[in-house]
Amino acid sequence: GAVVSxxxxxxxxxxxxxxxxxxxxxxFQATTMFWYRQFPKQSLMLMATSNEGSKATYExxxxxxxxxxxxxxxxxxxxxxxxxxxxxxxxxxxxASRGAEYNEQFFGPGTxxxxx
Amino acid sequence: DAKTTxxxxxxxxxxxxxxLPCNHSTISGNEYVYWYRQIHSQGPQYIIHGxxxxxxxxxxxxxxxxxxxxxxxxxxxATLRDTAVYYCIVFSGSARQLTFxxxxxxxxxx
Numbered sequence: 001g002a003v004v005s006x007x008x009x010x011x012x013x014x015x016x017x018x019x020x021x022x023x024x025x026x027x028f029q030a031t032t033m034f035w036y037r038q039f040p041k042q043s044l045m046l047m048a049t050s051n052e053g054s055k056a057t058y059e060x061x062x063x064x065x066x067x068x069x070x071x072x073x074x075x076x077x078x079x080x081x082x083x084x085x086x087x088x089x090x091x092x093x094x095x096a097s098r099g100a101e102y103n104e105q106f107f108g109p110g111t112x113x114x115x116x
Numbered sequence: 117d118a119k120t121t122x123x124x125x126x127x128x129x130x131x132x133x134x135x136l137p138c139n140h141s142t143i144s145g146n147e148y149v150y151w152y153r154q155i156h157s158q159g160p161q162y163i164i165h166g167x168x169x170x171x172x173x174x175x176x177x178x179x180x181x182x183x184x185x186x187x188x189x190x191x192x193x194a195t196l197r198d199t200a201v202y203y204c205i206v207f208s209g210s211a212r213q214l215t216f217x218x219x220x221x222x223x224x225x226x
Contacts, residue, residue, distance in 0.1 A: 004159075006159075034213070034214075036216075043203070043216045043217060043218050043219060044154075044160065044216040045216075046213060046214070046215070049213065091157070093159050093160070095159070095160075095214075104150075104162050104165070105162070105214055106162065107152075107159035107160045107161070107162075108159050109158055109159045110157070110158060110159045112157070
């Protein structure tokens with residue numbers, strides 16, 4: 001149980017285009033989903049926290065207009081990288097939490113974004 | 117969140133126990149110690165967590181000192197597939213955010 005999927009696993013896009021990454025909790029309802037970014041040989045950095053049906057909370061330094069997060073249902077959150085540039089190339093990872101009494105976060109397999 | 121300190125890297129022989137230390141000297145009373153690991157180019161995997169008592173599950177054991185200022189993750193019989201970066205995280209349930217440090221790169225050697 002507690003499986004989180006991400007789609008796509010890899011994406012290559014041209015500079016200036018937008019890319020959407022999906023994060024799904026397959027066998028549980030995720031009240032909260034988190035989006036992380038990881039650059040090579042670095043640790044995960046939290047980008048934003050989203051609760052179903054409400055606006056995401058972004059970490060300091062993360063542009064909310066560039067990284068659009070939608071958490072429309074208890075099993076799906078999406079991250080859209082708008083007007084992507086080469087410096088946005090990174091490994092994007094989502095995680096999901098089941099609820100207040102469950103502290104574990106279950107992570108997706110990650111999405112490798114390469115912007116040319 | 118309280119910060120943690122972990123050695124950057126460790127080696128372990130296959131079949132032996134891997135003991136990964138973590139210092140969290142500023143941990144507060146309501147903060148848990150969580151361990152995750154990340155195999156190269158994959159999402160992190162939950163291993164174990166604890167508050168005060170030692171914990172054991174099918175993957176590992178977690179030993180927390182009485183003063184809670186440090187802990188050790190034990191993989192009893194390390195395999196090559198245990199090669200990964202291991203993250204020790206102090207987590208407050210009210211904050212509901214995981215702050216990843218730099219972790220320990222564990223390399224299991226044949």
